[in-house]
Amino acid sequence: xxxxxxxxxxxxxxxxxxxxxxxxxxxxxxxxxxxxxxxxxxxxxxxxxxxxxxxxxxxxxxxxxxxxxxxxxxxxxxxxxxxxxxxxxxxxxxxxxxxxxxxxxxxxxxxxxxxxxxxxxxxxxxxxxxxxxxxxxxxxxxxxxxxxxxxxxxxxxxxxxxxxxxxxxxxxxxxxxxxxxxxxxxxxxxxxxxxxxxxxxxxxxxxxxxxxxxxxxxxxxxxxxxxxxxxxxxxxxxxxxxxxxxxxxxxxxxxxxxxxxxxxxxxxxxxxxxxxxxxxxxxxxxxxxxxxxxxxxxxxxxxxxxxxxxxxxxxxxxxxxxxxxxxxxxxxxxxxxxxxxxxxxxxxxxxxxxxxxxxxxxxxxxxxxxxxxxxxxxxxxxxxxxxxxxxxxxxxxxxxxxxxxxxxxxxxxxxxxxxxx
Ligand SMILES: *Cc1c(COP(=O)(O)O)cnc(C)c1O
Numbered sequence: 001x002x003x004x005x006x007x008x009x010x011x012x013x014x015x016x017x018x019x020x021x022x023x024x025x026x027x028x029x030x031x032x033x034x035x036x037x038x039x040x041x042x043x044x045x046x047x048x049x050x051x052x053x054x055x056x057x058x059x060x061x062x063x064x065x066x067x068x069x070x071x072x073x074x075x076x077x078x079x080x081x082x083x084x085x086x087x088x089x090x091x092x093x094x095x096x097x098x099x100x101x102x103x104x105x106x107x108x109x110x111x112x113x114x115x116x117x118x119x120x121x122x123x124x125x126x127x128x129x130x131x132x133x134x135x136x137x138x139x140x141x142x143x144x145x146x147x148x149x150x151x152x153x154x155x156x157x158x159x160x161x162x163x164x165x166x167x168x169x170x171x172x173x174x175x176x177x178x179x180x181x182x183x184x185x186x187x188x189x190x191x192x193x194x195x196x197x198x199x200x201x202x203x204x205x206x207x208x209x210x211x212x213x214x215x216x217x218x219x220x221x222x223x224x225x226x227x228x229x230x231x232x233x234x235x236x237x238x239x240x241x242x243x244x245x246x247x248x249x250x251x252x253x254x255x256x257x258x259x260x261x262x263x264x265x266x267x268x269x270x271x272x273x274x275x276x277x278x279x280x281x282x283x284x285x286x287x288x289x290x291x292x293x294x295x296x297x298x299x300x301x302x303x304x305x306x307x308x309x310x311x312x313x314x315x316x317x318x319x320x321x322x323x324x325x326x327x328x329x330x331x332x333x334x335x336x337x338x339x340x341x342x343x344x345x346x347x348x349x350x351x352x353x354x355x356x357x358x359x360x361x362x363x364x365x366x367x368x369x370x371x372x373x374x375x376x377x378x379x380x381x382x383x384x385x386x387x388x389x390x391x392x393x394x395x396x397x398x399x400x401x402x403x404x405x406x407x408x409x410x411x412x413x414x415x416x417x418x419x420x421x
Contacts, residue, residue: 015411015412016404016408016411016412017412018343018346018347018408018409018412018413019343019346019347019348020339020342020343020346020347020409021412023408025346025347025348026347026348026349026401026404026405026408027347027348027349027401028348029348031348032348032349032350033348033349033350033389033394033398033401033402034350034389035212035350035351035352035387035389035391036211036212036350036352036389036390036391037212037391037393037394038211038212038216038391038393039283039287039391039392039393040216040276041283043279043283044276044279044280046279047275047276047278047279048272048275048276050275051271051272051275052272056271057270057271057272058268058270058271059083059239059268059269059270059271060271061271062271062274062275062278063083063268063269063270063271063274065274065278066083066269066274066275066277066278066281067080067081067082067083067222068081069278069281070083070207070222070224070277070281071224073189073281073284074197074199074200074224075197075200077196077197077200077226078199078200078224078225078226079225079226079227079228079229079230079231080224080225080228080231081222081223081224081225081231082222082223082224082231082234082235082238083220083221083222083268083269083274083277084220084221084222084223084238084267084268084269085219085220085221085267085268085269085270085273086115086208086210086219086220086221086267087115087184087186087206087207087208087209087210087221088115088118088119088221089221089238089265089267090204090206090207090208090221090222090223091115091116091119091156091182091184091206092119092122092123092265092267093223093234093237093238093265093267094182094203094204094206094223094234095119095120095122095123095125095154095182096123096233096237097204097230097233097234097237098153098154098180098182098203098204099153100120100123100125100153100154101123101124101125102124102125103125103151104123104125104126104151104152104153104154105125105126105127105128105149105151105152105153106120106125106126106127106128106152106153106154106155106156107128107129107130107144107147107148107152107154107155107156108120108127108128108129108130108139108155108156108157108158109129109130109131109132109138109139109156109157109158109160109358109378110129110130110131110132110357110358110359110375110378110379111131111132111137111138111139111158111160111355111357111358111377111378111381111382112158112160112184112355112358113186113354113355114355114358114361116156116158116184117129117358117364120156121367125153126151127358127364127367127368128147128149128152129358129359129364129368129370129375129378130143130144130147130375131143131375131376131377131378132160132375132377132378132381133377134377134380134381135308135311136160136163136311136314137160137161137163137325137381138157138158138159138160138163138164138165138166139157139158139165139170141165141166141169141170141173144170144173144174145173148173148177148179152177152179153179153180154179154180154181154182155170155174155179155180155181155182156181156182156183156184157170157181157182157183157184157202158184158186158187159183159184159185159187159188159191159198159320160187160323161187161310161319161320161321161322161323161324161325161354162187162188162190162191162214162319162320162321162322162323163188163191163313163317163319164188164191164192164193164198164314164317164319165183165198167193167198167201168193170201171201171202180202180203180204181201181202181203182202182203182204182205182206183198183199183201183202183204183205183206184205184206185198185199185205185206185207186206186207186208186210186213187213187214187320187322187323188320188322189207189213189214189215189284189320190214190284190285190288190318190320191317191318191319191320192317192318193316193317194316194317199224200226203225203226203227203230204223204224204225204230204234205223205224205225206221206222206223207221207222207223207224208220208221209221209222209273209277209280213322214284214287214288214291214320214322215277215280215281215283215284215287216276216277216280217269217273217274217276217277217280218273218276219273220269220273220274220277221269236261236262236264237262237264237265237267238264238265238267238268239264239266239267239268240260240263240264240265240266241260241261241262241263241264242258242259242260242261242264243258243259243260243261287392288320288321290392291321291322291390291391291392292319292321294321294324294390294394294399295310295321295324295390297399297403298324298388298399298402298403301403301407302326302403302406302407305333305406305407305410305411305414306329306332306333306334306410306414307326307327307328307332307333307410308326308327308329309326310324310325310326321390322390323352323354323387323390324387324388324390325354325385325386325387325388326385326386326388326406327380327381327384327385327386328340328384328385328386329384332414333410333413333414334410334412334413334414334415335409335410335413335414337353337383337384337385337386340386340406340409340410341353341386343409344386344405344406344409347401347405347408347409349389349401349402349405349406350389351386351387351388351389352386352387353382353385353386353387354385354387355382355385356382357372357375357378357379357381357382358378359372359374359375359378359379360372360379360382388402388406389402
């Protein structure tokens with residue numbers, strides 16, 4: 001519970017009673033700042049409208065063009081792309097295309113969204129979890145190495161929050177053992193190491209265009225590969241296991257027979273979604289600039305608070321600034337992460353948790369028999385992380401409100417501030 005006794009708080013400029021403690025919220029409830037709002041402008045609306053008017057709304061020319069444009073964005077290392085209806089589908093198809101199944105082990109990280117690990121179970125394989133770095137939240141390469149067995153058939157890495165994993169080290173380990181790497185790039189469209197985009201290291205890379213991601217098609221995803229031939233089976237599996245794309249079957253070229261080569265899935269993207277993605281893609285870079293600006297405003301405004309802020313970017317890397325996460329230690333901040341979540345929402349500021357550690361979630365706790373302390377960094381982050389709102393639809397006033405809210409709350413509850421530091 002939130003302490004109800006903040007009455008003697010002293011902090012020079014930020015002394016305000018939090019809404020959770022009876023004060024006036026930073027924002028009216030009618031102006032609740034929604035977390036992770038997508039940026040959707042006239043170009044997307046026009047593109048979608050045009051597709052609707054055309055009446056070709058399923059998988060078609062926009063999907064094909066979106067694949068080519070997305071691959072081109074990532075540069076010449078990428079041999080091709082297959083558009084699908086989610087990153088979850090992209091990850092699932094990547095494992096299937098690598099022939100991973102029962103009896104196999106897939107190494108991944110305890111600090112990710114559950115979808116990354118669920119797909120390992122979908123193919124009947126066993127997830128083997130590694131801990132993450134406490135600051136960057138990315139998988140620890142030395143743990144990957146330690147957990148490889150003769151049954152290890154793939155490694156899935158996650159570029160958390162848009163920070164690159166240590167790909168040189170990871171690829172060296174994987175290549176030495178001949179194990180394919182899948183990159184979960186759901187946070188990391190724009191992330192680079194030097195001038196090399198992440199997503200160009202692994203056998204496959206998987207992207208998400210979910211509503212809160214850096215670019216969105218409402219729901220959508222993409223699998224890319226350096227070797228275009230590796231995408232043939234992905235494409236077949238993405239649409240019922242049919243050997244040819246359905247839209248070609250009904251094109252002007254006339255009716256073509258098709259074969260089913262294996263039982264596939266229904267993971268194709270619609271042209272409505274692809275048209276939206278094509279309108280979003282050219283804005284990815286300018287929107288990154290705006291999110292970086294917001295992150296820098298948070299860095300400056302939160303620096304003196306007793307919170308752990310995101311680490312600065314490693315030299316020669318470019319972050320995608322998908323999430324801005326702070327770590328909240330009650331002993332220093334005077335308030336727990338969970339209470340801070342409630343307190344921020346009471347100020348009508350939407351915040352998030354990214355993520356509860358996988359091995360602390362019920363199903364995986366039972367499956368893997370791990371205690372939180374077995375992967376301590378991920379468990380710590382899961383208990384102490386809070387994501388501040390970070391979206392290009394935020395105005396400067398929205399950013400100020402989020403800052404005022406968190407400074408006010410921490411200022412009210414944290415002992416150093418109460419003493420007037
Ligand atoms: C969002 C997300 C996914 C799943 O993406 P969908 O497109 O919603 O399936 C997978 N991994 C990570 C790290 C994510 O953030």
